[in-house]
Amino acid sequence: MGNKVSNTLKLIVFFLIFYAFSQLYYTRNFNFIEDFELIIGEASNIPATWVGSKDVDKNIPILILAGHADSQGLAGAGTPGEAVDRFGLNPMHPEISDELFWNLKLQESIVKLGKKKGLNIRSYDPGIRNIDDPNDPRTNWSVGRRFAKRGGYAIEIHFDAYGKYGIGSGLIPPFSDPPNKIDESIARTFGRFPVSFRGGLGAPRRQIRILEIGKLEGLLEKNLRNLKTRQKTINLLANEIVQAFLNGII
Numbered sequence: 001m002g003n004k005v006s007n008t009l010k011l012i013v014f015f016l017i018f019y020a021f022s023q024l025y026y027t028r029n030f031n032f033i034e035d036f037e038l039i040i041g042e043a044s045n046i047p048a049t050w051v052g053s054k055d056v057d058k059n060i061p062i063l064i065l066a067g068h069a070d071s072q073g074l075a076g077a078g079t080p081g082e083a084v085d086r087f088g089l090n091p092m093h094p095e096i097s098d099e100l101f102w103n104l105k106l107q108e109s110i111v112k113l114g115k116k117k118g119l120n121i122r123s124y125d126p127g128i129r130n131i132d133d134p135n136d137p138r139t140n141w142s143v144g145r146r147f148a149k150r151g152g153y154a155i156e157i158h159f160d161a162y163g164k165y166g167i168g169s170g171l172i173p174p175f176s177d178p179p180n181k182i183d184e185s186i187a188r189t190f191g192r193f194p195v196s197f198r199g200g201l202g203a204p205r206r207q208i209r210i211l212e213i214g215k216l217e218g219l220l221e222k223n224l225r226n227l228k229t230r231q232k233t234i235n236l237l238a239n240e241i242v243q244a245f246l247n248g249i250i
């Protein structure tokens, strides 16, 4: 009996120390190292052979979608991230997944910077955070599909799951449209997934690209969560994406 109690105590103390360290890990100040590849972490290493060689008109309309913006129900809400799921920290927002929180922040920055750099770029946010029918005309996929059908470049941004649950950064090209020079340019920055990744996901089947920025863990998540490095990190990511667009169309 006594042994059982002391074991339980040991376990509690262990978890308290673990919790304290994880809190410290996420809140202490540290120097921001502006190293893009180090920050986004590993890229997908699944073999992918596609090459984007189709020329792109420099005025191509670009649409940036935030992954999971219309699916905050039980399934498909996006990754809670390592900080919440593994270290027990509070979510960034009580009603949405941490992934969506960052997807929305990054979406806004990409469009703002892209406009400044002369891109024909815009965003779409369904506003309604849970639309059950993926073919409802207000979903990301429906709006993206119509946009792509009219010749635009629609891309949905995501952060991948942490640890063994995720794969890493990379671009999933559209399922049946041939990949173009923007796809190639983004893949050179972020890596690439095969066209038929997981049998062809809902977005690529609607000719919407998926960009996995990186796993929501480690240095990337830490840099996003820390107030002193948050904006710098979002700017760094937005800048790399906008630069990849510019490199692909010029």
Ligand SMILES: [Zn+2]
Residues within 6 Å of the ligand: 067, 068, 078, 079, 099, 158, 159, 160
């Ligand atoms: Zn996602």
